[in-house]
Amino acid sequence: MGILRNRLHKTAVKKRNLKDLITSILEEKHYAGVPELMTLLEKQGRSFNKSSVYRSIEKMVEDQQVCRHSFGTDKVYYELRHTDHHHHDHFVCRQCDKIQTFECQLDYSKMPKGYTAEHHHVTIFGLCDVCAKHATP
Ligand SMILES: [Zn+2]
Ligand SMILES: [Zn+2]
Numbered sequence: 327m328g329i330l331r332n333r334l335h336k337t338a339v340k341k342r343n344l345k346d347l348i349t350s351i352l353e354e355k356h357y358a359g360v361p362e363l364m365t366l367l368e369k370q371g372r373s374f375n376k377s378s379v380y381r382s383i384e385k386m387v388e389d390q391q392v393c394r395h396s397f398g399t400d401k402v403y404y405e406l407r408h409t410d411h412h413h414h415d416h417f418v419c420r421q422c423d424k425i426q427t428f429e430c431q432l433d434y435s436k437m438p439k440g441y442t443a444e445h446h447h448v449t450i451f452g453l454c455d456v457c458a459k460h461a462t463p
């Protein structure tokens with residue numbers, strides 16, 4: 327019985343769909359673009375063509391499971407959308423491009439009258455601790 331159950335479990339893992347695979351990658355990596363997703367999927371022995379990865383992730387954006395970010399670049403990155411209030415925002419170092427997260431401080435009670443805030447992205451640019459230390463005054 328134990329063996330059978332184990333085998334069933336393995337089959338279930340193998341059959342994980344693209345969306346589940348993307349979700350677990352983003353849980354681990356915080357954010358990734360389509361090229362990174364492709365590489366990581368291949369590492370797991372799962373190859374998909376670029377357009378199905380792209381279609382899948384864009385569907386997740388549409389379904390509000392994933393957010394699109396550019397972090398001030400011309401690239402597109404995806405991140406799981408956090409719906410709880412432990413939401414974080416991003417600090418991007420303009421020198422080394424490191425992305426650090428910080429706890430969100432934005433207060434929706436300050437919205438204009440009659441407006442309903444649903445969602446936001448804040449990206450703050452500056453120097454990280456390491457770069458700030460090496461910056462010439
Ligand atoms: Zn993030
Ligand atoms: Zn978002």
Ligand SMILES: [Zn+2]
Nearest residue numbers: 419422454457
């Ligand atoms: Zn830096």
Ligand SMILES: [Zn+2]
Nearest residue numbers: 415430432448
């Ligand atoms: Zn925020």
